[in-house]
Amino acid sequence: MxxxxxxxxxxxxREWLQCLSVKHVMELAAADAMLVLIGLWLGDITHVHKDRExxxxxxxxxxxxxxxxxxxxxxxxxxxTRLLLISDLILRYCGLGSAQIxxxxxxxxxxxxxxxxxxxxxxxxxxxxxKRGLLPGHVTTRVDLSLAxxxxxxxxxxxxxxxxxxxxxIEGATGFGTFPIQTSRRGRVELEYRLNQVLIGSFHSYDIExxxxxxxxxxxxxARDSRSVREALRFLLLQQWPDGRFGxxxxxxxxxxxxxxxxxxxARRVYLQSTVACMWAIAMMLRDDxxxxxxxxxxxxxxxx
Amino acid sequence: MMHAEPSADRALDWLVGHLDxxxxxxxxxxxxxxxxxxxxxxxxxxxCMSMRETWQGDxxxxxxxxxxxxTHVSEDMRxxxxxxxxxFVPHVLRAISxxxxxxxxxxxxxxxxxxxxxxxxxxxxxxLPFQELELRYALEGAGLxxxxxxVATLFRRTIASxxxxxxxxxxxxxxxLTHAIFYATSFGHEPLSIAAIQRQRLEVALRDLxxxxxxxxxxxxxxxxxxxxxxxxxxxxRQYREALIALGALQGADGSMPGPATARPxxxxxxxxxxxxxxxxxxxxxxxxxxxxxxxxxxx
Numbered sequence: 001m002x003x004x005x006x007x008x009x010x011x012x013x014r015e016w017l018q019c020l021s022v023k024h025v026m027e028l029a030a031a032d033a034m035l036v037l038i039g040l041w042l043g044d045i046t047h048v049h050k051d052r053e054x055x056x057x058x059x060x061x062x063x064x065x066x067x068x069x070x071x072x073x074x075x076x077x078x079x080x081t082r083l084l085l086i087s088d089l090i091l092r093y094c095g096l097g098s099a100q101i102x103x104x105x106x107x108x109x110x111x112x113x114x115x116x117x118x119x120x121x122x123x124x125x126x127x128x129x130x131k132r133g134l135l136p137g138h139v140t141t142r143v144d145l146s147l148a149x150x151x152x153x154x155x156x157x158x159x160x161x162x163x164x165x166x167x168x169x170i171e172g173a174t175g176f177g178t179f180p181i182q183t184s185r186r187g188r189v190e191l192e193y194r195l196n197q198v199l200i201g202s203f204h205s206y207d208i209e210x211x212x213x214x215x216x217x218x219x220x221x222x223a224r225d226s227r228s229v230r231e232a233l234r235f236l237l238l239q240q241w242p243d244g245r246f247g248x249x250x251x252x253x254x255x256x257x258x259x260x261x262x263x264x265x266x267a268r269r270v271y272l273q274s275t276v277a278c279m280w281a282i283a284m285m286l287r288d289d290x291x292x293x294x295x296x297x298x299x300x301x302x303x304x305x
Numbered sequence: 306m307m308h309a310e311p312s313a314d315r316a317l318d319w320l321v322g323h324l325d326x327x328x329x330x331x332x333x334x335x336x337x338x339x340x341x342x343x344x345x346x347x348x349x350x351x352x353c354m355s356m357r358e359t360w361q362g363d364x365x366x367x368x369x370x371x372x373x374x375x376t377h378v379s380e381d382m383r384x385x386x387x388x389x390x391x392x393f394v395p396h397v398l399r400a401i402s403x404x405x406x407x408x409x410x411x412x413x414x415x416x417x418x419x420x421x422x423x424x425x426x427x428x429x430x431x432x433l434p435f436q437e438l439e440l441r442y443a444l445e446g447a448g449l450x451x452x453x454x455x456v457a458t459l460f461r462r463t464i465a466s467x468x469x470x471x472x473x474x475x476x477x478x479x480x481x482l483t484h485a486i487f488y489a490t491s492f493g494h495e496p497l498s499i500a501a502i503q504r505q506r507l508e509v510a511l512r513d514l515x516x517x518x519x520x521x522x523x524x525x526x527x528x529x530x531x532x533x534x535x536x537x538x539x540x541x542x543r544q545y546r547e548a549l550i551a552l553g554a555l556q557g558a559d560g561s562m563p564g565p566a567t568a569r570p571x572x573x574x575x576x577x578x579x580x581x582x583x584x585x586x587x588x589x590x591x592x593x594x595x596x597x598x599x600x601x602x603x604x605x
Contacts, residue, residue, distance in 0.1 A: 193543070197519075198516070200471055200472050201520030202520070203472045205521055231470045231471075235470070
């Protein structure tokens with residue numbers, strides 16, 4: 001798979017996000033705005049021609065939405081904490097910031113400091129907080145291999161939870177793929193085997209978001225050069241509409257929307273999630289770009305033009 | 306006493322306990338067509354068992370053989386054979402199982418089948434490639450004179466010789482792939498002559514499909530894929546070993562195996578209705594798992 005193909009796919013997805021943000025910026029909920037912001041940033045880091053303006057528009061909107069939220073909403077698990085912390089990094093990169101996230105980050109950091117070690121499921125949050133200087137360092141990078149060992153034996157509903165948690169742990173333990181995983185050679189081989197095992201299975205079940213997460217994990221443990229990854233990536237690129245969004249999800253939209261009308265906000269949320277998940281996986285396949293730009297974002301050295 | 310092949314032993318117990326549901330003429334005036342497929346699959350298991358010394362003289366082999374023999378020679382079944390052209394291949398497969406355990410007058414049967422082959426549309430009707438292999442397997446097994454292409458030629462027409470990335474393969478593709486392998490290898494009794502590179506591709510596809518159907522809990526296909534691996538003597542993989550353990554852990558104390566997870570019958574049905582639904586759901590996986598246990602010497 002040529003890099004140019006991957007860049008083109010991300011570019012198209014970025015255009016879809018940009019259209020969305022232009023047309024619907026005032027209708028976006030904070031969770032949607034976070035996804036758009038992250039997606040636009042992913043689009044920017046993989047393209048030579050950056051479009052700071054649209055990132056700025058959505059960043060301003062997100063900041064406004066967060067400022068308008070009460071602290072309880074932001075801190076109550078209403079939003080995915082990782083997405084909040086990453087969004088905050090991008091806001092900072094745009095010269096903005098959210099007081100609500102700042103409070104949440106400090107509270108979380110204080111909670112983690114009281115623990116002997118960070119729970120595996122929160123390695124990503126711990127990493128992001130350490131990069132913001134709120135925690136002394138990214139001390140623990142363990143991954144719970146027992147999760148990996150349970151994959152392949154449980155039937156689909158159980159599998160999805162194991163795989164999802166394992167991917168989150170790997171994401172945290174590798175600083176979102178910016179440094180190698182700390183595990184034994186046997187442990188790495190085991191992870192690679194299990195992740196490859198579920199990669200095609202999750203695509204086959206049309207669980208695109210999970211499959212994209214598995215792809216990201218495989219890249220993060222430096223196991224992207226396998227036949228199943230190549231096949232999965234080809235399949236992933238086939239899931240893109242001409243307008244740039246990813247996923248053929250009309251059934252899911254209909255099911256989620258139910259009797260609700262209009263369906264459009266539901267469709268927007270569904271396609272936002274799948275599109276950003278796919279963009280993220282593809283961006284990580286462009287390994288060098290990812291390490292440089294994600295590294296800069298996390299360390300706060302990425303500068304607005 | 307514990308049988309040398311305990312998993313197959315338990316499966317056979319369950320199958321024998323449900324023989325009434327295999328019987329296409331049980332209490333009915335007309336043949337129940339829906340029961341012919343299970344009966345034919347039971348006959349295939351019987352054929353596999355007849356080739357294993359350990360099962361010769363087993364009372365349950367005779368019990369199953371009796372049911373197949375009784376239905377086979379009935380007037381209704383003969384009429385069905387003559388009047389329905391699609392009845393020929395399943396009929397021959399059942400006849401072969403009876404021949405193997407010497408429960409049929411083979412000379413008469415062979416004459417009848419050869420005559421039917423010569424004057425009916427059996428050789429001319431359109432079939433899918435794996436069904437062409439099935440036909441050839443049946444004709445060869447019955448020792449009938451025919452001019453069908455070789456196994457190698459027919460196998461080249463099947464999906465097994467035109468593999469696409471497994472992520473695009475449907476359940477139907479996976480089933481046709483396993484059936485092509487079953488018939489091309491005579492259920493593991495004949496080696497398959499294909500190029501090393503093709504064999505390698507086939508083994509990779511089987512391993513990928515095992516991953517996929519383990520993931521979704523489609524145990525019927527898991528059993529078929531494991532059996533296909535056995536037929537190709539491709540058992541030396543981690544996927545094979547782990548899938549075998551996972552499948553074995555699912556065998557019920559009564560010997561039954563679960564069918565696809567998504568098709569599990571609702572337990573709100575009661576009595577005979579539940580028994581029938583459970584049978585429909587699990588009989589095929591139980592038969593395939595028993596064949597797997599026989600062929601692979603696997604102990605679940």
